[in-house]
Amino acid sequence: xIEINGLYKRYHNHHGSDWVLRDINLxxxxxxxxxxxxxxxxxxxTLLRLIAGMDMPERGSIHRGCRVSWPIGLSGGxxxxxxxxxxxxxxxxxxxxxxxVEDIIERVRDFAExxxxxxxxxxxxxxxxxxxxxxxxxxxxxxxxxxxDEATSVGDRAFKAKASKAFKDKVGQASLIMVSHGxxxxxxxxxxxxxxxxxxxxxxxxxxxxIAAYHAETDEARKQRGxxxxxxxxxxxxxxxxxxxxxxxxxxGKTKKPSEAQQAQTDTSTxxxxxxxELESLVARRRADFEVAKSAFEHAKAMQLVEMxxxxxxxxxxxxxxxxxxxxxxxxxxxxxEDAGDxxxxxxxxx
Numbered sequence: 355x356i357e358i359n360g361l362y363k364r365y366h367n368h369h370g371s372d373w374v375l376r377d378i379n380l381x382x383x384x385x386x387x388x389x390x391x392x393x394x395x396x397x398x399x400t401l402l403r404l405i406a407g408m409d410m411p412e413r414g415s416i417h418r419g420c421r422v423s424w425p426i427g428l429s430g431g432x433x434x435x436x437x438x439x440x441x442x443x444x445x446x447x448x449x450x451x452x453x454x455v456e457d458i459i460e461r462v463r464d465f466a467e468x469x470x471x472x473x474x475x476x477x478x479x480x481x482x483x484x485x486x487x488x489x490x491x492x493x494x495x496x497x498x499x500x501x502x503d504e505a506t507s508v509g510d511r512a513f514k515a516k517a518s519k520a521f522k523d524k525v526g527q528a529s530l531i532m533v534s535h536g537x538x539x540x541x542x543x544x545x546x547x548x549x550x551x552x553x554x555x556x557x558x559x560x561x562x563x564x565i566a567a568y569h570a571e572t573d574e575a576r577k578q579r580g581x582x583x584x585x586x587x588x589x590x591x592x593x594x595x596x597x598x599x600x601x602x603x604x605x606x607g608k609t610k611k612p613s614e615a616q617q618a619q620t621d622t623s624t625x626x627x628x629x630x631x632e633l634e635s636l637v638a639r640r641r642a643d644f645e646v647a648k649s650a651f652e653h654a655k656a657m658q659l660v661e662m663x664x665x666x667x668x669x670x671x672x673x674x675x676x677x678x679x680x681x682x683x684x685x686x687x688x689x690x691x692e693d694a695g696d697x698x699x700x701x702x703x704x705x
Contacts, residue, residue, distance in 0.1 A: 356382040356405060356422070356499065361414035363400055374400050375411075376553040382546075384420065384498075387530040389540035389561045391568045392550035394650040398533045399425070401550070402501050405531060420498035426489050434477035438468065438487050441476060442494075449495050458494045465490035465520075467513065481666070486513065493520055500524060502532040537565055581638050630692065633685040640678040647674035 361378040364371050374397045382388055390398040402425045403409040404416060432441045439459060446458040463472050466486040471479065479487070492500065502521070521530065521543055534540055540547070540561055547564025549556045551571060558564040651671040 355384050355419045356380075357417040357419075358382075358405075359415050359417075361404065361416065362412045363397070363404060363409070364412055373553045375404075375550075375555070378414070378555045380548065380555055380557060382499075382531065385529050386546050387525065387532070387544045389544035389547045389564065390531065390533045390550065391540070391547055391561075391564050393568070393571065394646050396550040397553060398550055399503050401548075401555070402503055402531065402533055406501050421496075422499045423492050423495070423497040423501050424488075425501040425503045426492040432476045432484065432487070435475055437475055438466070438472045438479070439463070442487070442491055445491060446494070461494050462487065462490040465493065465516075489517060489520075493524070496528075498528055500528055500530050502530060502534070504534055540565065576642065579638060579642060581635070581642075630685070630688050633681070633688050637678070637681045637685050640674070640681040644671075644674040644678045647671045 358378050358380040361375060362373060363375040364373045378401070390401060392398055400409070404411055405418075406422060406424050407416075407418075408424060433444075436444070442459050442462045443455060446455045466472065466483075466489070468479075468483050468486055471483060472487075476484065476487075500521075518539065524530065525543060530543055532540065532544060544561040545559075547558040547561035549558065549564040549567045551567075556564075556567065558567070647667075647670045651667040655667075
């Protein structure tokens, strides 16, 4: 059982010191797997680090009546000048107890699948390689509760499937506390859910109810931005044909997420057939994506992440900014074309 009482957390920096988490009171029963849901910047990863003991609360307390892993998916904690093998050996001696150290090393090496890099310094690893090693190292020990921060999104398709299976194998032997944007994974592996909003935490006995609460928040935000949610505008769907199906397939892992170049090509190919209303809807969606990416990037900078861990947030922010600019340019071009058409219409000149 994990008990969280009156927990407050904030980070003091030049951006200000708003509470990331405020007055969190939770009791996570033994053997219950929990999914943490909420918007980017809601404090999910922060709460996970606090539960792991990697960070300290400003106020309040966390009582762990069980063995809790470090957050799988976070690549911090390794000594950069030591090799992967040396790092694993060190951790195995600390946490391994009566387990055979050499056996743990081999299990981690086989699971991580990083080849000869296992005997190279950690500082030469990519972020994906570090996460793979962290994942394998975490699962090499018998914890009562495993913490996961987007761990199943690491690596190629084969490794993601391997990671998902490893989690499923742990269910029944141990419980999970998981952060993931893959709703299908949360529904498969978690029974309960914790929804984080404005620094507050709400417990749900069913993770599906937590996900529904998160959807209600995002739908309300879209309505406030003037977007239509779940409605049909002017006899046409708010999204272009196939978009809703593609997004659903992406969530279920059935299709690959299109690259930026592919997205730009798709946008260009459909530009001619888009109405002004559809372009305005596209701009609104791109602006919403940009605000989310901007918020995540600023939060990552405030947490003072190392450059390697900060780059994904920076790339996502730049991509969202570029897509917003492209959509706005297309809308402006469409508006200019309509104005030109009106001016050239017979009878429009009054001499």
